[in-house]
Amino acid sequence: MKILSPIVAVVVLFLVFSCNSKSEKKEEELQKTTVKVVPELKITIDSVEISKFYEAYPKLAKFQKGALALYKKKNSTQLWLDNKGIVEFGHTLFNKYKGLEQEGLKANFPYNEKINPLFENTSENKLSKVDTDLMITNLYIYYALKVSGVDEKTTRSLEWLLPRKKVNYQVFSDSIYKKATISDDKKSKMFSQYYKLRDALHQYREIEKKGGWKTIEVGEDFKNFKIGDSVAAIGQIRERLYISGDLKENNKSNVCDSVLIGTMKNFEVHHGFTPKSIILKEHIDELNVPVSERIKTIIANMERCRWIDPELEKGKEYIEVNIPEFKLYLIRDHEIALTSAVVVGKAMTKTVIFSGMMNNIVFSPYWNVPTSIINKEIKPGMAKNKNYLAQRNLEWNNGAVRQLPGKNNSLGLVKFLFPNSNNIYLHDTPSKSLFGSESRAFSHGCVRVQKPRELAIELLKQDPKWTPERIDKAMHAGKENWVSLKKKIPVYIGYFTAWVDRKGELNFYKDIYQRDESLVKLLTEE
Structure with missing residues (x-):
């Protein structure tokens, strides 16, 4: 057998490796150009599948309508799954749910034993892909409702009649489809006070952890x-x-x-x-x-903040009254233009939590005495004293009783009207001494203002005809004079027993109408 010389052997080896290298490169290039196409995961979740799910999980039945709307928008396909499993946005949702305690809420989804294994990758997960997607959708709706506050029917039963922030499932669904964040770190989705109270909650819980x-x-x-x-x-x-x-x-x-x-x-x-x-x-x-009680108060007021539409505080000009604080604020261009102490309703004649649009200021007003006061106070007084009406500057007027204008009128020298079914308004008062009390719940329901003249001047500032001098004259004219505001001004009468002011200071106020306890109970028992 002929033996190759060393030089020839090297040449042969080079040619072999060169050929192999070329073939490997061709194979690599072929692999690069040949992409393995994996069909997109498509699970049908229609009304039939949804009905089956709620038959199996009846505790979630109240979310069925919302779920139907979400899947209809996605053409009856899954929301939370792809070929790799649960999408990242689903894990974000689960983490937000587990962090509900930081929002002053309990994370008590009705089927925790089913939802936890989905994200913790345990062998306990026995759900089908359809049920997995539906379970996460229900967790999403549960979370959305939790962070939006209790439903409007409940808030009305708690006598809260301020405009509610609406929960729109279609808006929430956009977050799912766009895989947008459900984090509120930008602090724009809620009434701004909510985030301030949430920071206070964290501070007080840290104090509690250290023993209070x-x-x-x-x-x-x-x-x-x-x-x-x-x-x-x-x-x-x-x-x-x-x-x-x-x-x-x-x-x-x-x-x-x-x-x-x-x-x-x-x-x-x-x-x-x-x-x-x-x-x-x-x-x-x-x-x-105790710090534990302070925490409950903060939690109750965070819940109230969930009910407030954040658009309200974006208004150019509005009046806000906080009943437990006994204070009124006129806000203009996001700054406090005027602060005034107020007197609010007694426990038996509570000032209503609601809003209205102020349209008129009435100088030297009559006071039309409510029927309840006529029956409880005036008629018994007339029975004992025939001069009862005259001594109090009262007169009969078309079958009713009214008090004549003047410095002793129960409404004082001016009132501010925002039409409402509760017959609540802001007004002056001759009983100035009451503003010296720390607790100022004395009225029959209306709000008495310590600085009515200053409020009238501020509200009529844009009307050159109404100078301070003319306002003073109208207030002391002894003749009723109605003035229409050129632009209606929103008035919000709220109830907050914990509030972080503009200096960042946390304030606590007495729960004068005993509203906190029932709200905390509602939140902790859900």
Whole structure:
């Protein structure tokens, strides 16, 4: 056998490897140009499949209408699955659902035992692809409703008549189809106060995790603390204020000094008190409200924020009244143009939570006495005193009773009308001393304004005919004078017992109509 020389052998090997290399390259190029086409996953989910699902999972029946609308828009195909499994947006939804506690809500989807295995990749998942997609759709609707607040029927039963933010499943569905975010980090989907309270909730839950604050102990004969007093309870007050962040540094001194009094004044302002230079028993009681109760209050007010349409606060000019705060604000161009103390309805004659459009200011108004007051107060008074009407500047008018204009008129010198079925309006009052009270629930339901003249001047600012001098004259004319506003102004009367102000300070107010407890119960028992 003829043996190849070393040189020839090298040439042969080069040719072999060269040929092999060329063939491999051709194969690689062929693989690159040959794309394996995997058919797009298409699962039919029509009304028949949907009906079967709700027969199997009756606790979700209230979501059926919403689910039908979502699948109809997608031509009866799946929303959450592709060839690889659950789409990324589905996992985002699940994470948001698991984080509901951060929103002051409970994550208690009716079929948690079915939904959790879908995302945790456990062997416990026995659902078909159709049922998997439907289960996630129901989780989506559940989540959407949760973060939008309880339904309108429920809020009306809670006597909340402000305009509700609408839940539109078609709008929600756009998030699914576009795989858009359902995160609210941009802080634009909700009433802005919601996000401020959510931050406060996180802060107070952190305080709770660390043990909260201890009860400040004072004797039954306690009257007050003032600068210079030295007792263990003062050190406890200092510690309590430090834990809540009201006091920046804690020197642990048991001596009451100007720093502590200054901090307590700020605390009093943000808890509905008139600030004082002494610490009273009522202030100690407020300090002793447990952090767990404060958390409940924050959660209740976050829920109220879910009901508010965020478009409301985008208005150029509007009036807002917060009943528990006893305050009115005129907002113009997103800034506070006027603040006034108000008196609101007593517990038996609550001021209604609603909105209206202010269209008229009435100077030197008559007061048309409500039938209920005529029956309960005026008729019994007339039976005892034949001069009852004249002594109170009252007169009969077409079978009713009205009070003549003047400084002693129950509506004062001016009223502000926004037509509504509750017959609620804003007005002046001759009883100015009531504005000095910390709790101002004294009226029959209407809202008495401490600064009616200033409010009238602000509302008529754009009308050159109505100068402050002319307004003063009209208020004291003793003759009723109706003025139509050139532009109607929205008035919102709300009820918030926790509120973060524009300086970022968290405020708590007394639940004067006892509305928080039933709302918290509703949220925690769902």
